[in-house]
Amino acid sequence: MSEPLLQVRDLTQHFRVSRTFTVKAVNGVSFDIYPGETYGLVGESGSGKTTIGRSIIRLYDPTSGSIKFEGKEIAGKLDRATEKMLREDMQMIFQDPMSSLNPRKKVGDIIGEGLDIHHRFSSTAERDAAVAEMLDKVGLSQAHAERYPHQFSGGQRQRVGIARALVMNPKLIIADECISALDVSIQAQVVNLMKDIQDSTGCAYLFIAHDLSMVKYISDRIGVLHLGYMVETGTTEEIFANPVHPYTKSLLSAVPIPNPEIEKRRHSIAYDRKAEGVDYSQGTEHQLEGTHRVLATDEELARWTA
Amino acid sequence: MEMNEKAILQFVDLDISFRTNAGVVHAIRGVNLDLQKGETVAIVGESGSGKSVTVKAAVGLLDGNATINSGQILYRLREDDGSERVVDLLALSKRELRRTINGRRIAMVFQDPMTSLDPTMTIGKQIMEGILLHKKVDKATAYARALELLELVGITHAEKRMKNYPHQLSGGMRQRVVIAIALASDPDILICDEPTTALDVTIQARILELIKDIQSRMGLSVIYITHDLGVVAKVADYVNVMYAGRIIEVGNVNEIFYEPKHPYTWGLLAAMPDLETDDDRLASIPGSPPNLLHEPVGDAFAPRNAYALKIDEKAEPPMFKVSETHYAATWLLHPSAPAVEMPPELKARLERARKEAEKYL
Numbered sequence: 001m002s003e004p005l006l007q008v009r010d011l012t013q014h015f016r017v018s019r020t021f022t023v024k025a026v027n028g029v030s031f032d033i034y035p036g037e038t039y040g041l042v043g044e045s046g047s048g049k050t051t052i053g054r055s056i057i058r059l060y061d062p063t064s065g066s067i068k069f070e071g072k073e074i075a076g077k078l079d080r081a082t083e084k085m086l087r088e089d090m091q092m093i094f095q096d097p098m099s100s101l102n103p104r105k106k107v108g109d110i111i112g113e114g115l116d117i118h119h120r121f122s123s124t125a126e127r128d129a130a131v132a133e134m135l136d137k138v139g140l141s142q143a144h145a146e147r148y149p150h151q152f153s154g155g156q157r158q159r160v161g162i163a164r165a166l167v168m169n170p171k172l173i174i175a176d177e178c179i180s181a182l183d184v185s186i187q188a189q190v191v192n193l194m195k196d197i198q199d200s201t202g203c204a205y206l207f208i209a210h211d212l213s214m215v216k217y218i219s220d221r222i223g224v225l226h227l228g229y230m231v232e233t234g235t236t237e238e239i240f241a242n243p244v245h246p247y248t249k250s251l252l253s254a255v256p257i258p259n260p261e262i263e264k265r266r267h268s269i270a271y272d273r274k275a276e277g278v279d280y281s282q283g284t285e286h287q288l289e290g291t292h293r294v295l296a297t298d299e300e301l302a303r304w305t306a
Numbered sequence: 307m308e309m310n311e312k313a314i315l316q317f318v319d320l321d322i323s324f325r326t327n328a329g330v331v332h333a334i335r336g337v338n339l340d341l342q343k344g345e346t347v348a349i350v351g352e353s354g355s356g357k358s359v360t361v362k363a364a365v366g367l368l369d370g371n372a373t374i375n376s377g378q379i380l381y382r383l384r385e386d387d388g389s390e391r392v393v394d395l396l397a398l399s400k401r402e403l404r405r406t407i408n409g410r411r412i413a414m415v416f417q418d419p420m421t422s423l424d425p426t427m428t429i430g431k432q433i434m435e436g437i438l439l440h441k442k443v444d445k446a447t448a449y450a451r452a453l454e455l456l457e458l459v460g461i462t463h464a465e466k467r468m469k470n471y472p473h474q475l476s477g478g479m480r481q482r483v484v485i486a487i488a489l490a491s492d493p494d495i496l497i498c499d500e501p502t503t504a505l506d507v508t509i510q511a512r513i514l515e516l517i518k519d520i521q522s523r524m525g526l527s528v529i530y531i532t533h534d535l536g537v538v539a540k541v542a543d544y545v546n547v548m549y550a551g552r553i554i555e556v557g558n559v560n561e562i563f564y565e566p567k568h569p570y571t572w573g574l575l576a577a578m579p580d581l582e583t584d585d586d587r588l589a590s591i592p593g594s595p596p597n598l599l600h601e602p603v604g605d606a607f608a609p610r611n612a613y614a615l616k617i618d619e620k621a622e623p624p625m626f627k628v629s630e631t632h633y634a635a636t637w638l639l640h641p642s643a644p645a646v647e648m649p650p651e652l653k654a655r656l657e658r659a660r661k662e663a664e665k666y667l
Contacts, residue, residue, distance in 0.1 A: 186594065192590055254508045255507060259659040264540065
């Protein structure tokens with residue numbers, strides 16, 4: 001495989017709430033994202049998946065660990081040039097398309113803002129053409145540039161969010177629950193759009209979601225998070241065909257299957273970390289086949305794979 | 307009043323509109339729905355299709371700007387002495403509804419457990435509140451009953467939890483408390499409005515299994531509102547698919563999942579990737595749901611429907627009968643309509659689903 005686009009090593013993100021209480025949101029998470037691939041992060045709420053996304057895009061300052069983008073360290077203080085490069089090459093799509101768009105700006109200006117800041121054009125006509133092309137690409141019409149966010153439906157607003165991320169031609173897009181707030185039929189439209197864009201521009205996605213069936217559908221590789229630890233990671237096939245960690249198994253069993261006769265007879269597998277006696281901080285990463293890794297102690301691994 | 311013999315709750319030609327600044331929104335356009343005793347009926351649809359409004363009308367929780375244009379909601383009320391009579395819930399005054407129906411006969415579980423609990427009251431008090439209000443019992447009995455309910459919904463250390471406030475519980479726990487409150491006065495009907503949408507999948511599965519278990523133990527009739535077809539497959543006996551304020555397909559759960567007839571139902575099923583989908587693209591329904599500010603002409607789904615016929619632009623299709631329990635409102639079922647098949651990918655998937663299911667049939 002080629003050089004990874006993004007390399008996260010032992011990322012730790014703690015939030016000090018008070019003198020005696022620190023939230024350990026992310027504890028030593030490592031993964032790679034290669035150019036043009038989609039890496040899915042799944043886990044329940046509070047597992048730290050959003051925190052990881054925000055640490056990568058530098059909204060948080062990591063407690064420890066390294067994040068490398070194209071081989072360059074990007075955790076901590078940066079010089080201006082690297083910072084500028086990052087702001088162009090890494091973009092984010094947020095969960096709630098209403099609260100992430102400025103209600104007082106026209107959609108055309110929202111999409112064009114990045115172009116304006118980075119002076120990516122030589123004339124206004126050129127800028128407007130770039131915005132129009134982007135609107136076209138995400139399935140909106142050019143006339144929409146003159147409208148405000150409130151004049152759009154949820155699905156259309158999310159398209160605006162995607163257009164804003166794409167206009168800079170980024171190498172990595174962090175999509176944080178970007179389809180969770182949309183209706184089923186609209187989700188499919190947005191996911192198809194994201195796939196098409198990946199095919200034509202070759203950008204990589206970090207796809208953060210809690211809906212496993214969507215994650216399976218869009219991702220090449222998946223990381224399963226629980227309580228701030230990456231409990232299992234591997235290609236989509238590896239994870240789904242051969243889940244090892246009991247949390248992954250429980251997560252997979254909880255996804256409802258649209259087949260009533262089967263679904264009615266099926267029971268989800270409960271996972272209780274304390275009852276199982278699993279202490280994540282004791283575990284080490286074990287390499288199974290290929291890129292499939294699982295966090296466990298030797299004894300646990302033997303028990304789970306038995 | 308005529309009422310279906312087996313039904314416990316029956317919506318008849320319900321028609322509701324809302325006055326808004328932009329104009330009149332015709333949100334519910336003739337909904338007919340039966341709930342039979344001990345059954346689970348699911349209402350599926352996108353946001354804005356009117357599924358919540360329909361059930362809110364039954365418990366008198368419609369917003370102030372709503373007008374009920376026509377229709378009845380019939381409820382078979384069993385008096386404490388065992389006699390039965392049929393009442394139209396829409397004809398009752400708010401006061402009567404509050405006294406005799408809400409909470410006591412028909413209870414509701416809402417989407418977000420944090421906003422439906424009182425943050426300043428211990429959960430024990432909140433559960434006892436309903437019991438004390440609806441039943442003539444003293445505090446000690448109510449306390450014992452509340453404990454029992456907490457155990458029923460799977461909360462451990464119930465005694466300790468009684469003194470907790472909602473913010474001290476996790477999301478799944480809170481929803482369990484909400485369910486316990488709903489069950490506090492032995493209702494006949496439980497209405498669940500997206501009860502698991504705000505919860506994680508692992509907890510969702512647990513809550514759904516809990517509601518199913520309680521339903522079979524207490525003989526409840528349940529109305530389930532959801533947009534997640536996976537959830538429907540797990541819990542429902544009958545499914546009503548709603549679109550733009552009308553029910554466009556109804557059938558038992560197997561009919562809807564294995565032999566859907568309406569193109570919108572096809573679209574919903576195809577848009578949802580199951581864990582076996584390997585296709586390159588997801589089938590999606592183009593466009594977005596209509597704005598009911600403007601009364602749709604013809605079939606409301608026609609603009610998004612790849613299988614729309616000429617007549618769809620002119621006349622709204624009636625419900626065509628497919629089987630005793632299965633009806634769909636699409637002109638494709640008219641005897642003189644051209645033979646149209648569902649998309650091949652979906653057909654293959656349903657075929658696969660049927661095969662897997664046959665093992666159990």
